[in-house]
Amino acid sequence: MNSNTAFRALRNIGVIAHVDAGKTTTTERILFYTGENHRIGEVHDGATTMDFDPQERARGITIHSAATTVHWQGTQINLIDTPGHIDFNIEVKRSLRVLDGAVVVFDGVAGVEPQTETNWRLADDYRVPRIAFVNKLDRTGADFGRVVATMRERLGARAVPVQWPIGMEGDFRGVVDLLTMQAMVWDRDDASASPRVADIPAELLDAARDARARLVEAIVERDDALLDAWLRGEQPSVDALRAGLRAATLASDLVPVLAGSAFRNRGVEPLLDAVVAYLPAPGEVPGAALTDGPLSALAFKLTADDHGAMVFIRIYSGTLKRGDTVWNASTGKSERVSRLYEIHADRRVERNQLVAGDIAGVVGLKDVLTGHTLASAKDAPVLESIAVPEAVIDVALEASRQDTTAALAKGLAVLVREDPSLRLRQDPESGQTLLSGMGELQLEVAVEKLRSRFGVDVAVGRPQVAYRETITAPAEVRHVHRKQSGGPGQFAELTLRVAPLPRGSGLRFESSVVGGAIPREFIPAVE
Numbered sequence: 001m002n003s004n005t006a007f008r009a010l011r012n013i014g015v016i017a018h019v020d021a022g023k024t025t026t027t028e029r030i031l032f033y034t035g036e037n038h039r040i041g042e043v044h045d046g047a048t049t050m051d052f053d054p055q056e057r058a059r060g061i062t063i064h065s066a067a068t069t070v071h072w073q074g075t076q077i078n079l080i081d082t083p084g085h086i087d088f089n090i091e092v093k094r095s096l097r098v099l100d101g102a103v104v105v106f107d108g109v110a111g112v113e114p115q116t117e118t119n120w121r122l123a124d125d126y127r128v129p130r131i132a133f134v135n136k137l138d139r140t141g142a143d144f145g146r147v148v149a150t151m152r153e154r155l156g157a158r159a160v161p162v163q164w165p166i167g168m169e170g171d172f173r174g175v176v177d178l179l180t181m182q183a184m185v186w187d188r189d190d191a192s193a194s195p196r197v198a199d200i201p202a203e204l205l206d207a208a209r210d211a212r213a214r215l216v217e218a219i220v221e222r223d224d225a226l227l228d229a230w231l232r233g234e235q236p237s238v239d240a241l242r243a244g245l246r247a248a249t250l251a252s253d254l255v256p257v258l259a260g261s262a263f264r265n266r267g268v269e270p271l272l273d274a275v276v277a278y279l280p281a282p283g284e285v286p287g288a289a290l291t292d293g294p295l296s297a298l299a300f301k302l303t304a305d306d307h308g309a310m311v312f313i314r315i316y317s318g319t320l321k322r323g324d325t326v327w328n329a330s331t332g333k334s335e336r337v338s339r340l341y342e343i344h345a346d347r348r349v350e351r352n353q354l355v356a357g358d359i360a361g362v363v364g365l366k367d368v369l370t371g372h373t374l375a376s377a378k379d380a381p382v383l384e385s386i387a388v389p390e391a392v393i394d395v396a397l398e399a400s401r402q403d404t405t406a407a408l409a410k411g412l413a414v415l416v417r418e419d420p421s422l423r424l425r426q427d428p429e430s431g432q433t434l435l436s437g438m439g440e441l442q443l444e445v446a447v448e449k450l451r452s453r454f455g456v457d458v459a460v461g462r463p464q465v466a467y468r469e470t471i472t473a474p475a476e477v478r479h480v481h482r483k484q485s486g487g488p489g490q491f492a493e494l495t496l497r498v499a500p501l502p503r504g505s506g507l508r509f510e511s512s513v514v515g516g517a518i519p520r521e522f523i524p525a526v527e
């Protein structure tokens with residue numbers, strides 16, 4: 001495939017949101033409307049199908065990026081799930097690498113939240129075209145206009161509504177499509193009820209016309225041909241406007257904003273239409289063209305269990321067939337791919353072959369880790385690898401029962417393989433097994449997985465020596481805690497042991513970090 005051929009009817013997209021904005025509910029509805037899931041799984045009854053992991057069900061938050069395939073009106077959509085919690089930032093980055101576009105879900109009451117902001121900036125960095133879905137408009141306090149305004153102010157987004165909500169809070173019942181100026185009204189809450197095309201309510205006409213004028217202006221300003229015609233007084237056709245909006249969205253120049261309530265089943269079908277209409281096919285975004293030639297693929301997610309691993313990959317060029325031997329550019333080893341799978345909400349569909357743009361799960365690769373590049377030959381391009389940030393927090397782990405020590409080691413080995421932002425080490429002095437990660441929740445989840453997947457109850461403690469530094473220069477307080485936040489002298493908690501070393505070699509400090517400032521008497525005099 002190259003840029004001269006027609007783009008595939010394929011969208012690789014992520015759903016991005018701050019925790020609780022409704023990402024899981026929206027995803028569930030997408031699975032339902034695309035016919036993948038015939039039972040709407042509510043988050044609160046712990047039965048959603050997107051979150052395979054029992055722990056994710058219990059918590060009601062989505063932690064892992066699983067790729068799920070659905071179809072909408074002749075287009076295949078691969079949903080790459082992105083975690084909302086800050087601790088899983090690395091996973092968000094990983095998924096941003098492989099997706100072509102994103103739906104960003106906002107809470108209609110809370111608007112722009114901290115994690116939306118973080119993820120938005122990441123998506124800016126990766127130049128991911130986005131559409132916004134302002135969800136929960138049925139909630140008391142919901143305000144569509146205010147959310148759009150904060151998107152502009154706080155995110156610097158050129159956000160343009162393509163819909164206008166009909167009613168608000170308890171009375172939210174539909175949307176006006178600002179391109180066609182048709183109203184869609186949902187008379188009932190249940191998911192199987194289709195929207196009814198209706199007249200725009202008289203009291204909304206002025207607001208909808210104003211919003212349409214702003215939308216048309218934003219599109220026309222970014223398209224020379226449309227602008228010329230418009231300046232001559234011609235009204236652009238709906239199709240021309242849609243094409244202009246698509247181009248501006250792909251260029252990350254505009255962000256179309258839609259309105260809805262996933263929970264009340266309002267606005268999700270038009271959201272799917274918008275995914276097809278405005279988000280790119282693989283290779284369609286300038287600078288991300290797919291190429292012919294040898295295979296290159298990136299492993300972006302790994303799920304491992306006792307039976308082996310499924311590696312989720314994205315193909316950038318070439319073809320991968322089941323049974324092929326691939327060369328891992330990151331390890332220099334060759335390995336055989338035994339099977340290729342497309343993952344649907346509740347089943348796997350085996351594929352014989354994958355081509356550029358595809359995302360799928362691969363079974364049979366033993367030495368592939370997240371971030372590795374797979375190629376068909378040694379001269380194939382090496383894709384930029386995914387950087388793993390430094391771990392920021394660690395805990396000491398111990399099996400609660402002696403007879404599960406081996407199972408703990410095995411479980412930890414699997415978890416660390418699955419998630420490169422988790423690190424495992426043994427403290428040379430205390431002998432403690434230490435697990436480090438990006439945040440408390442990530443470590444909590446790891447401990448929970450040790451219990452649920454590997455049957456190991458672990459006692460979690462503080463590392464005995466949480467911070468250690470050898471100082472050979474004259475000791476001053478700022479040297480002791482330069483890695484800590486909170487300014488000179490500030491620790492979360494401190495115990496300091498000072499071990500004098502032979503004269504002339506300075507002092508050795510050992511501390512465990514937990515609160516407050518360093519007490520004066522702990523600051524040792526230099527010998």
Ligand code: GDP
Nearest residue numbers: 017019020021022023024025043136261262263
């Ligand atoms: P996530 O953390 O972003 O995946 O959010 P969830 O989908 O788990 O939703 C968080 C909570 O908000 C759940 O209790 C949902 O039932 C609720 N919720 C989601 N969408 C809506 C909506 O459109 N309206 C209302 N009122 N509640 C919603």
